[in-house]
Amino acid sequence: MPYFDAASTAPLHPVARQALLAALDEGWADPARLHRSARQARMLLDAARETVAEALGARADEIAFTASGTQALQLGVLGALRGHRRRGAHLVHSAVEHSAVLHTAERWEADGGTATSVPVDRHGRVDAAEFAAAVRPDTALAVLQSANHEVGTLQPVTETAALLGDVPLLVDAAQSAGRLPVPAGWSVLAASAHKWGGPAGVGVLAVRKGVRFSSALPADDREGGRVPGFPNVPAIVAAAASLRAVRAGAEAENARLRELVDLVRHRVPQLVPAVEVVGHPELRLPHLVTFSCLYVDGEVLLTGLDRAGFAVSSGSSCTSSTLTPSHVLAAMGVLTEGNLRISLPAGTTRAEVDAFLDVLPRVVAEVRAPLGLDLALPAAGPAGGSAGALVVDTLGKRCPIPVIELAKRIGEVAPGGLVAVLSDDEAARHDIPAWCGMCGHAYAGEAPAAEYGGARGTAYLVRRA
């Protein structure tokens, strides 16, 4: 079964598996003890630290191993903020950071700190100057990802770091570590081994020598006082071995995967009507492509593809357990519905991608069929404008129904005419403007639904092109 969800977790690299098995035999003891088994574990741990440090452009004593990328981000953000308390309690981050960063920022604010979220452009990229302009005299830490996990857009890390002066920058390299060189300019670095083919259970937290850091958790002697608890030596050894292996072959594999991703980026809009490929067209991860299919639920699409034998992911509004739209897609101002993320693991073949391109149009069409939509851009409606707006009442209906109803009925008004979509689903606030952007209609703002006869909710106003 073709697995196109490497950005969630990559399949275990054969080198990682081999190293894990060896280290289960040789590195199972407590490296903090003084007997022979312990010394052996300690040597393996030290060697793994050297390997990871070299691969990430750090010193071995700057590297601490965590239990996950999320833990590295949480401890990294909070530890750096606590370490720079004298500066103040202000945190700057991009609007499209991993949810671990956003949740940490929320907690930081709830505990009395402040945070500024820097917006991104339609490709999901921050502007370095705009990011730097959010820094204040009381800014204790800035956080920027190397590449976005949902749309693959690379961020201008080095350019931004150069503008930050002495404000420390934490770089979340989870999606790029192992694939691309770590961008220069970080004071704190976070990564996750299972994203590069290492085992689960290993994250990396690197803190540059001299950067102030004060652990957010009660400290012990482990990992330089930065990450408490018994270290998982066998998994760390496996993570290091696979990082070295992946780095060695990265350039060739990146070029190969980039071609496959280019194929998807090029072909999907030809094969599937009403699709928007999102993320930066050039400055992006080599193995990841994301697109949104109008009028369909991402989860239904994903389930259809799963039945057809393809494992993909979705940042759609209707897939996550919280039922809120992907904050990344929302920040980009692109459609959050019908979203699919294709992230290719190492070794993905052209045949697998071809098979996917063969199956995708059928799966999308099957999901869309019951909607009875004309998927060409809406044809001209009755001539002459209507004085009032056409009211499309979707109150009580969840995404993507409001957009589907809008698409079905916008043809009823003349070009220049107004449609008022009444909705009480928050996702509509974002998806209707995004749909307008895709289809060329003008979004004309919102008003209380009551002004258009609605019992509750909001009226989203669209002027037909």
Added chain:
Amino acid sequence: MPYFDAASTAPLHPVARQALLAALDEGWADPARLHRSARQARMLLDAARETVAEALGARADEIAFTASGTQALQLGVLGALRGHRRRGAHLVHSAVEHSAVLHTAERWEADGGTATSVPVDRHGRVDAAEFAAAVRPDTALAVLQSANHEVGTLQPVTETAALLGDVPLLVDAAQSAGRLPVPAGWSVLAASAHKWGGPAGVGVLAVRKGVRFSSALPADDREGGRVPGFPNVPAIVAAAASLRAVRAGAEAENARLRELVDLVRHRVPQLVPAVEVVGHPELRLPHLVTFSCLYVDGEVLLTGLDRAGFAVSSGSSCTSSTLTPSHVLAAMGVLTEGNLRISLPAGTTRAEVDAFLDVLPRVVAEVRAPLGLDLALPAAGPAGGSAGALVVDTLGKRCPIPVIELAKRIGEVAPGGLVAVLSDDEAARHDIPAWCGMCGHAYAGEAPAAEYGGARGTAYLVRRA
């Protein structure tokens, strides 16, 4: 090489290894996703949760998996304290809890909370009534281990829980889980898989249904909002499988190991002069025994045993990286020097224990030889008391020198005569009274060293028996 350090970490159980390998193939994907590989990982995770819940006497939805026992303790203590803030901010714990608990208590106090440490008796056991008496109207949480990790003493958990009223009790079952049934009465439970033969990287945090809990870390959707980060499914599967296997054979193995431990407890004082076996003689873990050898450095002893092929551990003042004495031994009021902990993994043979008993006396004698001590209790010294005290100046000397010098020279005073040991090593404050207890001399308190001609430090006064 006989490995007698199971209390640090047990060798990987064969069932754990087998389950880990299978789950690396079947359970590597992200269980939060919606495709087939993800569902498979989710099913394995759910099944592991059921297994662990059953083995620990909990419901599956009460179990969350952490990355280590330390993480389970930290998140458990802080989460329960935060969840019971309305009660107040007072924490009660025994003086011999794991350092993860003590460090968390220190952090809690630094952040404005309060904590009471309940003393233990000479066997390392709390008194249930005394523990319960430390509870106040503002007590938000009580913490008590099931068994001590350094000396093996079982704590009166169920008896204590019954006296706590509605104050929640967190039980640290790290040393007993898998070996002994979990004692009744817990509201929060912590355990660690690598102590029962599971892999590193898995701890257990159980929170009883209805017990208030508020995560100390920024929450995500994982593990019921209690433990953030990508779950290590293969390791969790292995942890569950080994827990079930170990539980099934525990009764027989406990009986076997208890006999071997009884042998050590009985023979060591016969084979080695000036030894004190510490910990409760009856209410104790079946596989663990700790003793202290007078006049020697635990680290040197450990190194000697390692050279002779035995892996053991030490809570001695001179072994840990912080150079402070074991807080457990100190709280018990027993000698912290020359301490060795023998903890037998499953499958330890009588032949291995016999070999250890054969080697130990030689190793101890070799370390003691250069000291030129008479290891019988000090013989009678010159008749007639001296009016003033015999001053033994050990200023600038580190443990165990002060006790060694005291032992060498106490024979110089008559019975009833006074020795003043001058020392600036904090360990002496504890070790000299403990030595007196062992040798039958009377500890007569301390005074500024200046009163006995010392330039600095403290004079520890000993009256010869």
